[in-house]
Amino acid sequence: MLFKLFNTRFLGAGYGLFASQDIEPSYPLFTIPAKALLNSLTLEPLYPQSQNLSCTQIITLHLSLNRPVNHVSADVHFGPYISVLPENFDAHPFTWIWKAKHHSKPGNDLELGLLKSLPPRITQKLEQMCTTCGKDKAAIEEYMVLFYCLLFELRQPLDISAELSSRAKNIHAQLLLRRLLMGLVKWYIFEHIAWLNQLERILSNFANHALEVPTVYPQPTRGEIWNTGPSTKRKYGEDFTLLAPSTQATKPQDELYLKYGSHSNSTLFTEYGFVLARTDSEIEVVDLVEDLFEKRGAVGTWMKEVLTGEGYWGDWTLHLSPEPAHPSYRLITALRLYHCVPVEFVAECDDLERFIQEWRNVIYGVAMAVSDENERLWKITLGQICQTMILNSQKGADHIRLLREEGAMSLPAGVLFCIETLWEEENEVGKAVIKSLDNNVEF
Numbered sequence: 001m002l003f004k005l006f007n008t009r010f011l012g013a014g015y016g017l018f019a020s021q022d023i024e025p026s027y028p029l030f031t032i033p034a035k036a037l038l039n040s041l042t043l044e045p046l047y048p049q050s051q052n053l054s055c056t057q058i059i060t061l062h063l064s065l066n067r068p069v070n071h072v073s074a075d076v077h078f079g080p081y082i083s084v085l086p087e088n089f090d091a092h093p094f095t096w097i098w099k100a101k102h103h104s105k106p107g108n109d110l111e112l113g114l115l116k117s118l119p120p121r122i123t124q125k126l127e128q129m130c131t132t133c134g135k136d137k138a139a140i141e142e143y144m145v146l147f148y149c150l151l152f153e154l155r156q157p158l159d160i161s162a163e164l165s166s167r168a169k170n171i172h173a174q175l176l177l178r179r180l181l182m183g184l185v186k187w188y189i190f191e192h193i194a195w196l197n198q199l200e201r202i203l204s205n206f207a208n209h210a211l212e213v214p215t216v217y218p219q220p221t222r223g224e225i226w227n228t229g230p231s232t233k234r235k236y237g238e239d240f241t242l243l244a245p246s247t248q249a250t251k252p253q254d255e256l257y258l259k260y261g262s263h264s265n266s267t268l269f270t271e272y273g274f275v276l277a278r279t280d281s282e283i284e285v286v287d288l289v290e291d292l293f294e295k296r297g298a299v300g301t302w303m304k305e306v307l308t309g310e311g312y313w314g315d316w317t318l319h320l321s322p323e324p325a326h327p328s329y330r331l332i333t334a335l336r337l338y339h340c341v342p343v344e345f346v347a348e349c350d351d352l353e354r355f356i357q358e359w360r361n362v363i364y365g366v367a368m369a370v371s372d373e374n375e376r377l378w379k380i381t382l383g384q385i386c387q388t389m390i391l392n393s394q395k396g397a398d399h400i401r402l403l404r405e406e407g408a409m410s411l412p413a414g415v416l417f418c419i420e421t422l423w424e425e426e427n428e429v430g431k432a433v434i435k436s437l438d439n440n441v442e443f
Contacts (some may be wrong), residue, residue: 016208016255023250026243029216034236038062038078041236046077048147053139061140091415092273093118097126098133113406114415117399119392119422120287125270210257214245217259264317265425275418280321283429288385289316289334296338299345302352303337310363312337318386318429324441325432327382332443333363335378336370383437389430396423 023029035042040055043062050058066075066082073082089095096111115123219241222228244250264282265275293300307313316331327335341355358374361367369375400420436443 017257019250019252019254019256021252023244025249026246028219029242029244029256031239031241034234034239037236037240038081039237042077047143050143053143054136057136057139057143060136061143064140089273093122093126093270094129094133094273097123097130101130102134110403110406113403114419117396117403117419119266119396119426121284122266122270122422124287125266125284129270208255208257210259213257214247214250215257215259216242216244217246219243265422269418269422273418274414275421277421281319281425281429283318283389283426285316285318285331285385285389286314288388289331292338292381296341296343299341299352303341306356307334307337310360312363318433320429320432324436324439325429326436326441326443327433331382332378335381336362336374338381339374339377340370379437383434386430386434386437389426393423393427393430396426 038059040058043058044050047053047058047061050061053061062075062078063082063085066073066079068083068085068087071083071087073079075082093114096115100112100115118126221238223238244256250256263271264284265278266282266284269275293304296303304313312330312333315328316334317328318331319326319328337356337359340359341352345352358367358370362370397420400416400423404416
């Protein structure tokens, strides 16, 4: 199958995959045996009693123990895959925040300046990643302490502690590596197959990604076709087969693209370190809305408990598409509750529940709105949130200009562009939602 393909390296853009001859729609391009895929199913037999490690943790452990030296990994199982991975992530925002929190030397002035230049919503997501990373790191270190003899196959007990310490120091970098694999190694494997449980994307750095053009795609598995879990007869799961684009034939010299998952720019930036120029922007406003409830004191805490109980706390977003620009239903629901309890109530009392019965009727589908006044108030608050976004974006743009003047151009290409794009996105979405409010759009 591979005789129909060739790849070419582009300066600053990695490798592109091209057809060398005509390829019919949905033609199998290549198949990788299940046991050759780097994932939790193939790694578990290599590590004793590793069932308590999550998929992220066991993959990170393996990467840490087999980190490449001079671009070559000695791993006899997956060395060729691991060898193509980058050796540092200095341009990734997670590196900046991890160093600021966990290193005795918290990064250089430029990295600290970049951290300060990030939108608060991005910083919040990076903080959450740090927390998760810290827990994963602790679990891996505990496992390494328990099973170091088998892991390192060392015969000199006195050397073990030094070796363990040295390798443990690399774990946080490998945790980041695990989070970046899809973006940095340029691989997309269908994320919607839950039972594959984070199937590893380290296949080869051979192709570019695209959002909308005809893209190659994975052949559906038996589990997908029949909507079942993995077969117990297949120890390593199913083979992976990549198919040519299904919507049209591929001609010689046509480039074949892998497909991006559907993610917001904030997710792409915090997880993979890049953003896309796009028109369907999605902006998280969790930090701004949380601040509203915090300022309501005990009543705000009570309302948070109500929203959490009903499944509406967090994940509040504004959207540019489909037009007109609009808030998510989750955000509308939270703001409606926020204005159910009069602002003069600052302390929790026994009869607060009486204020929100109409709100419950709305979320249960009994009523369309709490009241005309409630609709008016939450839309005013939405406009204020948008105005704050616009003001913050202007300050953020000014900060980026200052960084450029101070020499941030020494960073890898695209870092400042990514941060600028995130701020511009906030400005654009904020203005668009205000326009919808001015036009009395019904959300």
